[in-house]
Amino acid sequence: MQRRDFLQLAAAGSASWLAAHVMADELPMVVAGTDHAAMGHSMPQMASPVTGGGMPPLPAGEPLPALPRLGNETLDAGKFRAALTAAPVDAALWGDARQTTFWAYNGSLPGPLIELWEGDDVDISFANQLAQPTTIHWHGMPVPAEQDGNPHDPVAPGGRRQYRFTLPEGSAASYWYHPHPHGHTAEQAFRGLAGAVIVRSKHDPLRHLPEQHLLLSDLKLDAAGQVAANDMADMHDGREGQYVLINGAWQPMIPLAQGERQRWRIWNATSSRIFKLALPAHDVLLVGTDGGLLEQGHPVESVLLPPGGRVELVVTGRFRAGAQAGLISQPYRRGKMMHPEQATDEVLASIMQHGMKPTLALPARLRPLPPLGEPGFRRRIELSENMADPKAMFLINGRSYDMNRIDGTGKVGRIEEWEVQGNAHMDHPFHLHGTQFQVLARTVDGVWEDEPFLAWRDVVNVAANESVRLRFVQSLPGLRMLHCHILEHEDQGMMAQIDFLAE
Ligand code: C2O
Numbered sequence: 001m002q003r004r005d006f007l008q009l010a011a012a013g014s015a016s017w018l019a020a021h022v023m024a025d026e027l028p029m030v031v032a033g034t035d036h037a038a039m040g041h042s043m044p045q046m047a048s049p050v051t052g053g054g055m056p057p058l059p060a061g062e063p064l065p066a067l068p069r070l071g072n073e074t075l076d077a078g079k080f081r082a083a084l085t086a087a088p089v090d091a092a093l094w095g096d097a098r099q100t101t102f103w104a105y106n107g108s109l110p111g112p113l114i115e116l117w118e119g120d121d122v123d124i125s126f127a128n129q130l131a132q133p134t135t136i137h138w139h140g141m142p143v144p145a146e147q148d149g150n151p152h153d154p155v156a157p158g159g160r161r162q163y164r165f166t167l168p169e170g171s172a173a174s175y176w177y178h179p180h181p182h183g184h185t186a187e188q189a190f191r192g193l194a195g196a197v198i199v200r201s202k203h204d205p206l207r208h209l210p211e212q213h214l215l216l217s218d219l220k221l222d223a224a225g226q227v228a229a230n231d232m233a234d235m236h237d238g239r240e241g242q243y244v245l246i247n248g249a250w251q252p253m254i255p256l257a258q259g260e261r262q263r264w265r266i267w268n269a270t271s272s273r274i275f276k277l278a279l280p281a282h283d284v285l286l287v288g289t290d291g292g293l294l295e296q297g298h299p300v301e302s303v304l305l306p307p308g309g310r311v312e313l314v315v316t317g318r319f320r321a322g323a324q325a326g327l328i329s330q331p332y333r334r335g336k337m338m339h340p341e342q343a344t345d346e347v348l349a350s351i352m353q354h355g356m357k358p359t360l361a362l363p364a365r366l367r368p369l370p371p372l373g374e375p376g377f378r379r380r381i382e383l384s385e386n387m388a389d390p391k392a393m394f395l396i397n398g399r400s401y402d403m404n405r406i407d408g409t410g411k412v413g414r415i416e417e418w419e420v421q422g423n424a425h426m427d428h429p430f431h432l433h434g435t436q437f438q439v440l441a442r443t444v445d446g447v448w449e450d451e452p453f454l455a456w457r458d459v460v461n462v463a464a465n466e467s468v469r470l471r472f473v474q475s476l477p478g479l480r481m482l483h484c485h486i487l488e489h490e491d492q493g494m495m496a497q498i499d500f501l502a503e
Pocket residue numbers: 137139178180308431433481483485
């Protein structure tokens with residue numbers, strides 16, 4: 001109930017910053033009188049970005065806010081009905097009279113979490129109250145092309161439409177939704193329009209674990225404390241602001257007990273950041289990717305999460321006195337030319353120990369994930385840059401996106417194998433609509449290396465001057481986009497479209 005109340009508060013434009021409100025009744029807090037240092041409470045050193053014009057840094061260290069949930073308006077089994085509105089909203093980032101204007105779904109930053117079940121028949125009624133055309137794209141989800149918020153289907157300012165689809169069995173995973181109008185996607189996303197989707201399975205082997213949801217977004221403020229416009233450097237490198245927010249909060253605190261096992265779903269909803277996520281001290285198993293669970297968990301030191309991508313981790317609390325342990329993003333060079341590359345660990349959240357808990361068991365196998373068979377068709381996709389032409393700087397197969405040009409045709413049900421080549425000095429995270437793919441191999445320093453295990457993905461980072469080989473099947477017909485998920489590159493034309501024809 002408190003989530004409902006919160007949503008309405010936010011929509012009304014009052015007291016809408018998430019961190020302060022939501023968590024008090026959601027999370028067990030640290031027992032009063034506990035000696036945090038002795039218990040291993042770790043508050044890593046936090047950098048304090050200062051925005052221009054003397055705006056103070058945002059408040060940090062609040063408990064991680066829960067994502068508000070989008071309520072289901074029907075009690076009918078197997079159906080999900082709800083409404084989403086995109087509209088400007090003011091938020092009090094500093095908890096005082098200063099207001100920052102965002103664009104938000106249902107007044108919430110990020111947008112409400114949509115929780116669905118495999119087999120659900122989904123009907124979302126959408127209203128656009130922005131001054132620009134927009135769409136809702138169901139990133140990664142197997143929805144019909146005409147329901148997928150393609151740039152060809154804009155909802156005009158003041159307009160409405162229904163998005164309707166049915167979720168197939170086997171589609172359980174963490175997805176997200178964001179706008180996709182051509183030329184405005186980056187701006188609409190960085191002004192706040194992005195939300196998480198979880199599709200659940202009745203046979204989820206990890207349903208006994210408590211979940212944390214972490215939606216990472218980027219915030220760049222100008223000297224007046226408003227969301228800054230993109231500058232030339234952002235257009236080139238991809239936007240990176242002063243802040244990485246998690247569920248709308250800067251450097252929040254995540255409680256975890258010694259020995260406790262939690263399932264973390266993490267979304268990268270930033271325009272262009274490639275996170276190299278690590279949780280030093282704690283045990284981390286990678287159990288899922290964009291398209292859901294792996295066959296089994298793999299212990300990892302760090303995970304590379306490109307923009308648009310998601311991972312599922314099983315985190316086990318391992319606190320040692322004095323250990324500094326937060327959720328960090330380690331330095332990763334993605335070939336930026338105009339912005340400095342990240343040189344040190346960036347703290348995204350702190351982890352605070354609260355008590356001890358028994359460690360819940362994990363199944364050895366999560367689900368079958370068989371390889372796709374031999375391809376019936378092969379394509380080569382080249383990602384390139386042409387710095388000489390500011391009107392067509394980011395290209396796919398030598399061309400800039402044209403909504404009225406079909407760049408190829410495919411067939412529903414046929415296995416395709418693509419070699420995606422980064423003939424570029426920057427990394428370009430590659431995304432395909434409508435389905436999930438399996439990465440088979442990639443080059444590292446120009447030498448092909450097989451992937452260590454199969455996973456379902458819809459975004460794969462294609463590093464500068466490297467290639468990725470992947471396979472997929474489209475099971476629904478229609479026009480599907482493929483593009484760089486650095487949203488500034490996508491808006492500038494690093495996108496193409498293939499029409500998949502029914503047999
Ligand atoms: Cu996340 Cu074409 O998009």
